[in-house]
Amino acid sequence: MLVLFDCDGVLVDSEIIASRVDSERLATIGYDISVQEMSHRFAGLTWDRISKLIEADLGHSLPENFHAETNAELDKRLAKDLKIIPGVQEMLDKLDYPRCICSNSSPERLKLSLTKTKLYDRFRPYIFSAVAVRNNQPKPSPDVFLHGAEEFGVDPRDCVVVEDSTHGIHGARAAGMRVIGFTGGSHTWPGHADALTAAGAVTVINRMADLPAMIDALAAWNPVDE
CATH class of the missing domain: 3.40.50.1000 (HAD superfamily/HAD-like)
Structure with a gap:
């Protein structure tokens, strides 16, 4: 076995930390989603898949550097709080x-x-x-x-x-x-x-x-x- x-x-x-970071960052571009809903909808998915679903909701692409900046913030939080x-x-x-x-x-x-x-x-x-x-x-x-x-x-x-x-x-x-x-x-x-x-x-x-x-x-x- x-x-x-x-x-x-x-x-x-780590999922709760990722959901918090994503929720906070998305709020800065006008996409309001709770930490709980982030976990429920997106836990286990890669950022590429998450971003496509969010862009479909928004009707437009995320800002060019959004993923890199979100990823950097998540690494910082994980290193500190995980x-x-x-x-x-x-x-x-x-x-x-x-x-x-x-x-x-x-x-x-x-x-x-x-x-x-x-x-x-x-x-x-x-x-x-x-x-x-x-x-x-x-x-x-x-x-x-x-x-x-x-x-x-x-x-x-x-x-x-x-x-x-x-x-x-x-x-x-x-x-x-x-x-x-x-x-x-x-x-x-x-x-x-x-x-x-x-x-x-x-x-x-x-x-x-x-x-x-x-x-x-x-x-x-x-x-x-x-």
Whole structure:
């Protein structure tokens, strides 16, 4: 059994910070959206996809330097304020399966976030950015998950993905993998668990302490071929 973790909102509590930065920056150009709605609508998507959706709402393009300035502000906030999801270190201590990270974040952002939260050395070199592998297709493309499975030589049917977004779940399911939904991040919203279940999660947890036993149960249900 291989365990593939999303990063933002699963291992590090970054989605709420990103939603705050985006909400604040968008307000400066007349696009008013709450932090909660940012999380609900856009968690798990790349900025390229988010910007296209916002531009469709606005009816015009975002300012030329908007993304670069927003990205710089987010890096600054992450470096200052980012925290690990509670219980992740303890969960990793108990997890007896190979593991990797499959994220939509850039390699640079992943290194920043994982170094800040002291998780980088617990996963490297198996830290995969969807925009840097295969055809650089972000989730909901299954590519990053399939890449992770190939790196370990594991059949997708013997993989379990931990995801907090419907987009990530759709990608994992398209890869032929089972998914555990996670709602323990600060960006969670009413109905989050139901949305993850509807997207295809086999179960949803909100505490990292519950993950090792859940993965053991899934491994027993469909054990890895020897």
